[in-house]
Amino acid sequence: METCIALIPLVPLLGFLILAVAGGKFDRKTAGYIGAGSVGISLVLALIAGALFLRSLPGVSSYSVSLWEWISAGELRADMSFSLDSLSLVFCIVITFVGFLIHVYSIEFMSGDEGFSRFFAYMNLFVGSMLILVLADNILLLYFGWEGVGLCSYLLIGFWYKEPENGYAARKAFIVTRIGDTAMIIGIFILFVNFRTFHLDELMLQVNDKWSVGSPLAVITAALLLFGALGKSAQLPLQTWLPDAMAGPSPVSALIHAATMVTAGVYLIARCHVLFNLAPVVMTAIAIIGALTLLIAGFSALGQHDLKRILAYSTISQIGYMFLALGVGAWSAAIFHFMIHAFFKALLFLAGGVVILVLKEEHDIFRMGGMKKEMPLIFFTFLAGSASLSALPLVTAGFYSKDPILWYSFSSATGNFWLWIAAFTGAFLTTLYTFRLVFVVFFGETKLKPSFQPGKLMTVPLAILAFFSIVAGFIELPESFGRFHLFSSLAENTLPAVTVRETGYPETLFQLLSALIVFAGIYLAYLAYYKKPSMSESFEHGRIHRFFESGFGFDRLYDVLLVNPLVWLSAINRNDIFDWLNIGLARLTVLGNRLFSLTQNGKLRWYVMSFTIGIVLILTYMILR
Amino acid sequence: MLTVPIETMLIFAGLLFLIGLVGLLTRRNLIFMLMSIEIMFNSAGLVFIIAGRHWKQADGQVMFIFILAVAAVEVAIGLALLLQVYHHYKTLDADSVGKLKDNNQ
Numbered sequence: 001m002e003t004c005i006a007l008i009p010l011v012p013l014l015g016f017l018i019l020a021v022a023g024g025k026f027d028r029k030t031a032g033y034i035g036a037g038s039v040g041i042s043l044v045l046a047l048i049a050g051a052l053f054l055r056s057l058p059g060v061s062s063y064s065v066s067l068w069e070w071i072s073a074g075e076l077r078a079d080m081s082f083s084l085d086s087l088s089l090v091f092c093i094v095i096t097f098v099g100f101l102i103h104v105y106s107i108e109f110m111s112g113d114e115g116f117s118r119f120f121a122y123m124n125l126f127v128g129s130m131l132i133l134v135l136a137d138n139i140l141l142l143y144f145g146w147e148g149v150g151l152c153s154y155l156l157i158g159f160w161y162k163e164p165e166n167g168y169a170a171r172k173a174f175i176v177t178r179i180g181d182t183a184m185i186i187g188i189f190i191l192f193v194n195f196r197t198f199h200l201d202e203l204m205l206q207v208n209d210k211w212s213v214g215s216p217l218a219v220i221t222a223a224l225l226l227f228g229a230l231g232k233s234a235q236l237p238l239q240t241w242l243p244d245a246m247a248g249p250s251p252v253s254a255l256i257h258a259a260t261m262v263t264a265g266v267y268l269i270a271r272c273h274v275l276f277n278l279a280p281v282v283m284t285a286i287a288i289i290g291a292l293t294l295l296i297a298g299f300s301a302l303g304q305h306d307l308k309r310i311l312a313y314s315t316i317s318q319i320g321y322m323f324l325a326l327g328v329g330a331w332s333a334a335i336f337h338f339m340i341h342a343f344f345k346a347l348l349f350l351a352g353g354v355v356i357l358v359l360k361e362e363h364d365i366f367r368m369g370g371m372k373k374e375m376p377l378i379f380f381t382f383l384a385g386s387a388s389l390s391a392l393p394l395v396t397a398g399f400y401s402k403d404p405i406l407w408y409s410f411s412s413a414t415g416n417f418w419l420w421i422a423a424f425t426g427a428f429l430t431t432l433y434t435f436r437l438v439f440v441v442f443f444g445e446t447k448l449k450p451s452f453q454p455g456k457l458m459t460v461p462l463a464i465l466a467f468f469s470i471v472a473g474f475i476e477l478p479e480s481f482g483r484f485h486l487f488s489s490l491a492e493n494t495l496p497a498v499t500v501r502e503t504g505y506p507e508t509l510f511q512l513l514s515a516l517i518v519f520a521g522i523y524l525a526y527l528a529y530y531k532k533p534s535m536s537e538s539f540e541h542g543r544i545h546r547f548f549e550s551g552f553g554f555d556r557l558y559d560v561l562l563v564n565p566l567v568w569l570s571a572i573n574r575n576d577i578f579d580w581l582n583i584g585l586a587r588l589t590v591l592g593n594r595l596f597s598l599t600q601n602g603k604l605r606w607y608v609m610s611f612t613i614g615i616v617l618i619l620t621y622m623i624l625r
Numbered sequence: 626m627l628t629v630p631i632e633t634m635l636i637f638a639g640l641l642f643l644i645g646l647v648g649l650l651t652r653r654n655l656i657f658m659l660m661s662i663e664i665m666f667n668s669a670g671l672v673f674i675i676a677g678r679h680w681k682q683a684d685g686q687v688m689f690i691f692i693l694a695v696a697a698v699e700v701a702i703g704l705a706l707l708l709q710v711y712h713h714y715k716t717l718d719a720d721s722v723g724k725l726k727d728n729n730q
Contacts, residue, residue, distance in 0.1 A: 600726055601723070601726050602723035602724060602725050602726025603719075603720060603723050603726075604658070604719045604720075604722070604723075605649075605650060605653070605719060605720070608649050608650055609650060612646060612650070
């Protein structure tokens with residue numbers, strides 16, 4: 001068991017090392033096998049660990065393994081040690097499972113790319129770092145993994161680095177998330193200064209003992225950690241980097257910017273739930289931020305023409321749902337939605353990636369169309385993902401994961417009517433933009449012919465993901481029917497259960513409402529984008545559309561508020577005093593060079609003359625001394 | 626034996642050196658410059674002999690033989706170079722053989 005846990009993150013890291021050191025030496029096939037194989041091994045290990053964990057469940061609810069001492073200086077002590085409990089187990093299995101499928105898919109997707117082994121090296125490093133993040137048993141190691149995935153995200157967004165815009169998008173992602181990370185490390189410092197330990201379990205015990213509910217330190221620390229989570233998970237106000245992050249290859253968007261890395265913030269908050277429970281203000285803030293984000297991102301998704309940007313905004317919006325669930329204390333609902341979201345969003349990105357690839361890098365959905373006839377398999381998998389994303393009632397996994405969030409946003413002890421309204425409107429928007437995408441891309445007349453048909457390495461992962469997007473929801477059925485709680489009973493080994501207040505309304509009523517809104521959304525999308533395209537014409541070219549397309553103008557706002565003043569300041573400060581020192585030194589050297597090179601003029605008698613003058617001077621000095 | 630005061634001898638050697646130096650500075654023909662250098666060599670050798678005689682020691686004479694050898698070598702190399710220079714430039718003017726200089730002039 002212990003060996004398994006230790007090997008889960010180490011195998012992908014080993015794969016990274018091999019590919020990074022000797023990647024150029026392998027042919028494509030071997031590099032792909034190493035890349036996908038290491039994640040596959042990791043998946044098998046995670047499954048074994050999971051099976052062992054489940055068998056020992058009622059007795060032991062967490063395992064830990066210490067590899068070596070990482071930092072030790074006085075009281076400051078952090079070990080390279082991992083611990084597995086139900087929360088990290090869920091994350092581990094999702095990361096390795098979805099990661100493995102995406103790696104297999106990438107073997108074919110990237111086959112024509114010159115940076116093939118570099119791609120797999122980065123991807124393996126990412127999976128390794130992400131596993132370190134979720135398995136870390138001290139918060140410093142967690143931060144290490146956190147930064148590791150940030151680095152990989154940067155490297156992979158800018159993977160096609162020859163286009164300057166991709167480099168720009170990569171830098172933007174790195175810098176924006178860095179703002180959150182800075183807040184987070186300050187929060188970690190506060191925790192350490194107060195409790196003299198980095199160990200997560202110990203930290204949470206002590207937090208619970210020493211800080212009271214609502215004490216200022218608890219609120220500040222929770223707020224700082226939350227800010228870190230906001231940056232990584234692309235929530236308001238740090239959401240602007242994610243749509244631009246779509247500059248990377250589609251598998252990267254699927255793995256990093258949809259399924260796993262962006263949910264690290266959700267993991268962090270769930271991991272530190274004890275601390276967050278002590279700060280009710282911050283919890284309310286999380287719920288409100290989640291609700292606002294899901295609305296804003298939903299509207300923005302409606303305004304995009306780029307297939308991947310629609311999915312990116314949809315990701316932001318779905319993580320908004322997770323934050324909403326965290327904020328109202330529905331911990332396991334958030335983690336469940338994370339898992340289902342990982343399946344269907346990875347599926348959507350991969351299927352979308354296929355469409356973009358076969359249409360020769362065409363991103364604009366309005367120049368696509370009729371893909372249903374051209375690529376039926378892609379259509380059906382995409383449809384499965386879309387249905388799951390828009391939470392089609394009863395048959396899709398998305399329904400079982402999203403519906404509890406809607407219900408708890410109203411019925412949990414900290415939930416209220418307005419949060420529910422926001423989540424409800426968000427559900428309508430989700431359906432609308434998802435089926436807008438489906439109808440525009442897959443129905444109607446064919447505008448572009450696919451240049452080739454995707455092979456097995458791409459379609460099989462899609463089919464598997466489609467399968468899970470539909471059936472994975474059945475492991476957790478709502479209170480009103482089924483009452484089957486496999487997932488939450490697992491998650492609640494680590495996370496507290498949600499506290500429900502008496503609302504006076506039955507849950508079934510809300511489920512009916514959200515079912516109706518889904519069908520309303522599909523019908524509206526059908527009308528506006530298939531039956532009568534004239535309906536959507538005025539919207540697609542209107543001013544509101546442009547506002548939505550710019551993501552509510554956040555980029556421009558930040559440009560005006562932050563970027564431009566900073567650029568202006570640095571332009572002023574371009575030649576500060578230290579520059580003067582350095583420039584002066586350089587000038588002096590150049591001057592000296594000019595002077596001395598004057599004496600090197602190639603005239604023999606000039607040299608003799610300078611000898612003579614030199615000797616005379618020396619002699620004069622010696623005589624007169 | 627005729628004794629010449631050491632000052633006279635040193636002044637003579639100094640004059641010899643000056644003649645060589647002025648020749649080196651004023652002449653433009655490389656052969657004359659080489660000859661002027663020889664004169665300066667000899668004046669230096671002369672000073673060694675004068676000093677050896679003054680202190681009644683053989684070291685001065687030994688040094689002079691060294692200088693003679695060095696001068697012979699120098700002349701051999703110098704003349705060889707002059708031949709090459711002449712082949713190359715068809716002139717022995719020291720001022721027109723000035724390619725060995727810093728580029729940014």
